[in-house]
Amino acid sequence: MSGTHEHDDDHGHHHKETFITKYIFSMDHKMIAKQYLITGLIMGFIGIAMSLLFRMQLAWPGESFPVFEALLGKWAPGGVMDADVYLALVTMHGTIMVFFVLTAGLSGTFSNLLIPLQIGARDMASGLLNMISYWLFFTSAVIMVISLFIESGPAAAGWTVYPPLSALPMAQSGSGLGMTLWLVSMAIFIASSLLGSLNYIVTVINLRTKGMSMTRLPLTTWALFVTAIIGVVSFPVLFSAALLLIMDRSFGTSFFLSDIFIQGEVLHYQGGSPVLYEHLFWFLGHPEVYIVILPAMGIVSDVMATNARKPIFGYRAMIMSIIAIAFLSTIVWGHHMFISGMNPFLGSVFTFTTLLIAIPSAVKAFNWITTIWKGNLQMNVAMLFSIGFVSTFITGGLTGIILGDSTLDINVHDTYFVVAHFHLVMGISALYGLLAGVYHWFPKMFGKMMNKNLGYVHFWITAICAYGVFFPMHFVGMAGVPRRYYENTAFPMFDELTDVNILITVFALIAGATQLVFVGNFIYSIFYGKKAEQNPWRATTLEWTTPVEHIHGNWPGAIPEVHRWAYDYSKTNENGEYVLPGQDFVPQTVPLQDGEEELSH
Amino acid sequence: MITVLTITVLVLIAIAIWQMTKIFELSQLRAAKNETATDKDNKVNGYLMFAFLIFIYGITIFSFYKYTKVLLPEAGSAHGAEYDDLMLLSMAIIFFVQTITQFLLHYFAYKYRGEKDKKALFYADNHKLEFIWTIIPVIVLAGLILWGLYTWTNIMDINDEDDPLIVELYAQQFNWTARYGGEDNVLGEANVRMIDIDNANVLGLDESDPNAADDVIVKELHLPVGRKVNFHMRSQDVLHSAYMPHFRAQMNCVPGMITQFSFTPIKTTAEMRQDPDVIDKVKRANKIRAKRAAAGEPNSDPWEYDYILLCNKICGKSHYNMQMKIIVETQEEYDKWMASQKTFGGNAATGVAVQ
Ligand code: HEM
Numbered sequence: 001m002s003g004t005h006e007h008d009d010d011h012g013h014h015h016k017e018t019f020i021t022k023y024i025f026s027m028d029h030k031m032i033a034k035q036y037l038i039t040g041l042i043m044g045f046i047g048i049a050m051s052l053l054f055r056m057q058l059a060w061p062g063e064s065f066p067v068f069e070a071l072l073g074k075w076a077p078g079g080v081m082d083a084d085v086y087l088a089l090v091t092m093h094g095t096i097m098v099f100f101v102l103t104a105g106l107s108g109t110f111s112n113l114l115i116p117l118q119i120g121a122r123d124m125a126s127g128l129l130n131m132i133s134y135w136l137f138f139t140s141a142v143i144m145v146i147s148l149f150i151e152s153g154p155a156a157a158g159w160t161v162y163p164p165l166s167a168l169p170m171a172q173s174g175s176g177l178g179m180t181l182w183l184v185s186m187a188i189f190i191a192s193s194l195l196g197s198l199n200y201i202v203t204v205i206n207l208r209t210k211g212m213s214m215t216r217l218p219l220t221t222w223a224l225f226v227t228a229i230i231g232v233v234s235f236p237v238l239f240s241a242a243l244l245l246i247m248d249r250s251f252g253t254s255f256f257l258s259d260i261f262i263q264g265e266v267l268h269y270q271g272g273s274p275v276l277y278e279h280l281f282w283f284l285g286h287p288e289v290y291i292v293i294l295p296a297m298g299i300v301s302d303v304m305a306t307n308a309r310k311p312i313f314g315y316r317a318m319i320m321s322i323i324a325i326a327f328l329s330t331i332v333w334g335h336h337m338f339i340s341g342m343n344p345f346l347g348s349v350f351t352f353t354t355l356l357i358a359i360p361s362a363v364k365a366f367n368w369i370t371t372i373w374k375g376n377l378q379m380n381v382a383m384l385f386s387i388g389f390v391s392t393f394i395t396g397g398l399t400g401i402i403l404g405d406s407t408l409d410i411n412v413h414d415t416y417f418v419v420a421h422f423h424l425v426m427g428i429s430a431l432y433g434l435l436a437g438v439y440h441w442f443p444k445m446f447g448k449m450m451n452k453n454l455g456y457v458h459f460w461i462t463a464i465c466a467y468g469v470f471f472p473m474h475f476v477g478m479a480g481v482p483r484r485y486y487e488n489t490a491f492p493m494f495d496e497l498t499d500v501n502i503l504i505t506v507f508a509l510i511a512g513a514t515q516l517v518f519v520g521n522f523i524y525s526i527f528y529g530k531k532a533e534q535n536p537w538r539a540t541t542l543e544w545t546t547p548v549e550h551i552h553g554n555w556p557g558a559i560p561e562v563h564r565w566a567y568d569y570s571k572t573n574e575n576g577e578y579v580l581p582g583q584d585f586v587p588q589t590v591p592l593q594d595g596e597e598e599l600s601h
Numbered sequence: 602m603i604t605v606l607t608i609t610v611l612v613l614i615a616i617a618i619w620q621m622t623k624i625f626e627l628s629q630l631r632a633a634k635n636e637t638a639t640d641k642d643n644k645v646n647g648y649l650m651f652a653f654l655i656f657i658y659g660i661t662i663f664s665f666y667k668y669t670k671v672l673l674p675e676a677g678s679a680h681g682a683e684y685d686d687l688m689l690l691s692m693a694i695i696f697f698v699q700t701i702t703q704f705l706l707h708y709f710a711y712k713y714r715g716e717k718d719k720k721a722l723f724y725a726d727n728h729k730l731e732f733i734w735t736i737i738p739v740i741v742l743a744g745l746i747l748w749g750l751y752t753w754t755n756i757m758d759i760n761d762e763d764d765p766l767i768v769e770l771y772a773q774q775f776n777w778t779a780r781y782g783g784e785d786n787v788l789g790e791a792n793v794r795m796i797d798i799d800n801a802n803v804l805g806l807d808e809s810d811p812n813a814a815d816d817v818i819v820k821e822l823h824l825p826v827g828r829k830v831n832f833h834m835r836s837q838d839v840l841h842s843a844y845m846p847h848f849r850a851q852m853n854c855v856p857g858m859i860t861q862f863s864f865t866p867i868k869t870t871a872e873m874r875q876d877p878d879v880i881d882k883v884k885r886a887n888k889i890r891a892k893r894a895a896a897g898e899p900n901s902d903p904w905e906y907d908y909i910l911l912c913n914k915i916c917g918k919s920h921y922n923m924q925m926k927i928i929v930e931t932q933e934e935y936d937k938w939m940a941s942q943k944t945f946g947g948n949a950a951t952g953v954a955v956q
Pocket residue numbers: 048051052055090091093094095097098102157158159160419423426427428431469483484485508511512
């Protein structure tokens with residue numbers, strides 16, 4: 001860039017920054033991104049720790065463990081986990097992982113960090129709304145965590161909180177104050193998500209720099225943009241479900257309740273339907289899994305192209321499939337309800353739309369594989385997680401063909417087969433996307449490099465354990481073991497599954513411990529990591545043209561202009577030489593060279 | 602004991618991680634500390650990618666070898682065979698695709714690992730290729746959808762042809778009750794508002810409904826083999842799900858509405874107990890139980906195979922133990938059992954439905 005420092009933009013005047021405005025109530029998108037990331041990682045730590053606890057209960061049912069006594073206190077008398085708290089742990093694990101880690105932690109972090117940087121904007125459209133969005137998220141996280149410590153226990157009706165179980169405190173102790181806090185927390189979370197999403201959408205539409213047409217946007221930004229749109233369309237529906245549930249719980253309405261006799265007493269509710277709640281919940285719930293996975297897909301696409309030193313294969317097809325997935329994701333929710341009592345004909349329709357959505361997903365998988373074909377793969381840690389992502393996404397996605405088929409769903413619905421499926425395709429894959437993003441953009445966030453060797457160890461052990469946990473789990477499901485069972489000992493037919501349950505738990509414990517390597521690396525590198533270069537991965541996108549030291553407004557001078565798409569890796573002229581001599585990539589800011597053709601991407 | 606073991610394992614893992622980091626570090630041959638991948642890293646991780654492919658195949662084979670036996674035995678219902686065939690075909694397709702795509706992914710990762718001065722191929726598009734791999738899933742999925750929907754429509758077409766036996770499955774925290782239509786094979790009207798525990802009307806039957814008097818209420822579900830059963834599911838409190846895995850049957854029980862499922866049992870419990878897979882399964886379970894008995898642990902009584910109804914929708918504290926035994930038997934045995942039951946009206950049940 002030219003060295004002139006024209007302070008022609010309004011960011012030029014420097015206001016005094018205090019600790020509070022810089023680190024806490026910051027309106028700078030880069031700082032907010034870090035806040036999201038760190039909050040998300042802390043929630044992730046809690047969520048994963050919970051899964052390890054209940055996994056231990058499943059492997060060694062009824063066994064007494066000092067950790068249980070230490071962490072669960074009165075809910076683990078004598079160190080033996082109580083059945084109610086088992087359900088509470090499962091519920092909070094699911095809620096935390098899906099919403100707080102993989103929705104806010106993933107798309108919150110990277111939308112904030114990358115949207116302005118990749119489109120060439122000084123900040124989000126509204127820094128204030130952005131700050132409010134983060135603090136609402138933080139508040140909701142705090143409320144959710146507080147609910148763990150109350151007398152009657154946190155929500156325990158499963159992360160889907162189906163009424164009547166979630167509506168009636170006499171059905172379950174977790175449906176008392178814990179459920180109220182869950183609903184309040186989620187309502188605030190939704191408000192946060194909506195503010196954030198609207199901001200992302202407006203920013204992408206309005207603030208793209210000169211030359212940055214929609215067909216030159218990096219796929220990460222595309223994915224984050226479409227994710228925000230899905231969020232705006234579907235989260236309000238969850239909000240209404242939560243609101244109606246609050247009314248049923250606290251104001252005696254009967255939206256979801258009817259004909260209930262519990263603990264010797266007929267309740268007054270009449271005319272409502274739990275199935276209505278299921279429709280409302282899954283109208284968000286299914287798009288939610290794409291809210292979780294699309295950002296990961298975007299990140300993986302860019303990380304793969306950069307590290308393969310090749311353009312992403314089928315850029316337009318990738319965009320089209322993101323859009324197709326987004327659209328279809330709003331009309332497949334019924335596949336969670338095939339045997340809910342819903343009209344079977346509707347089941348047929350949802351089977352049809354569900355198997356349709358497999359098509360753009362398949363296209364994406366094939367395109368990623370082709371992207372690494374004949375590449376010059378730089379095995380950075382982010383690249384390993386991206387390859388791992390494609391692997392688990394395929395393994396998990398394929399079983400979706402079974403669950404999406406209403407016939408086959410009859411016998412595996414709500415069994416461990418489902419748990420195995422969604423962990424691979426959504427949980428592990430999205431987590432890999434998140435980790436790929438952290439390893440890749442760590443230099444951008446903190447100006448330091450993460451230790452790659454610790455990263456390799458982290459990846460390989462995690463990759464093995466992920467399969468070790470979730471591959472055998474399919475068999476547990478196909479043996480007929482229902483999910484959300486505190487123990488399987490009440491059924492002799494499940495006796496022989498003890499072995500496999502122990503195997504799964506051992507893998508899970510190792511996987512959990514390995515994440516500490518990541519935590520250590522992360523914290524150590526923030527303070528003592530090697531100082532990062534401006535463009536360590538030799539990438540083409542705009543975020544790598546900003547200085548390593550963060551400044552308000554991102555670029556010291558004018559905002560760079562964009563002249564090409566984001567994937568000119570290893571592009572050669574007709575004579576076989578790289579377009580820019582001696583350099584296998586052409587940043588988006590470099591104008592077309594003499595005689596260079598711009599492909600019609 | 603277990604705690605000590607766990608701690609030992611964790612310590613060992615910590616040591617292993619430390620050692621592995623060392624190995625990765627040594628493999629960098631004193632090169633200047635560089636946190637981006639070097640040729641050496643590319644090579645090591647490229648090979649590891651290939652090893653990982655073998656691991657994926659390995660764990661697949663291992664799981665099939667070790668755990669195929671835990672899968673459900675052959676279905677005990679008429680539609681079950683078709684369900685199992687469709688499952689087998691879908692699984693075959695999935696494993697075919699899985700094997701190939703994982704191979705390509707990891708093999709490419711190994712084969713094209715980076716080297717200095719290697720040039721990647723600038724390859725951005727190929728419409729023909731993309732068309733091919735769009736159209737192939739379309740065709741395969743279309744086939745699966747058609748077969749799936751055909752089967753689904755058959756299974757879910759619940760009608761009164763072939764004189765089905767009418768049975769109500771009634772769910773509550775945390776147990777099941779079954780109700781037969783009795784002599785007239787018609788269930789009497791019922792609603793939770795009419796429950797009268799003191800007068801033993803636990804299912805809320807309408808005492809003024811003439812159809813109710815001959816209803817038979819039981820805690821163990823008996824079904825005559827070969828006769829279609831239409832289930833009407835009800836729940837009195839929260840959602841439950843009537844899951845009968847051996848029949849490939851499941852339907853949620855929803856308070857405020859009656860849901861339905863229908864199947865024809867084709868194998869008696871006695872026949873199932875003769876199934877070689879079931880015999881082996883029972884043997885394995887009883888071996889474990891014998892060990893428990895020897896160690897003086899609970900849950901060690903020998904097991905005899907039975908069909909079972911499980912609750913498969915989270916319903917509260919004892920969700921994990923909400924079950925009812927199902928017995929499929931010959932018509933004669935069924936009639937005899939039925940004759941030993943009492944009707945809701947208090948008479949001896951006759952069992953044989955008026956045809
Ligand atoms: C060490 C990693 C993990 C392990 C061992 C693990 C294990 C489990 C298990 C065994 C269950 C089922 C429990 C039951 O139904 O009884 C479960 C539920 C769940 N997990 Fe995980 N999980 C892990 C990570 C994740 C991640 C990354 C996600 C992110 C999406 C996630 C999301 C969920 C959800 C949504 C549920 C369903 C909760 C419910 O049934 O209400 N898990 N987990």
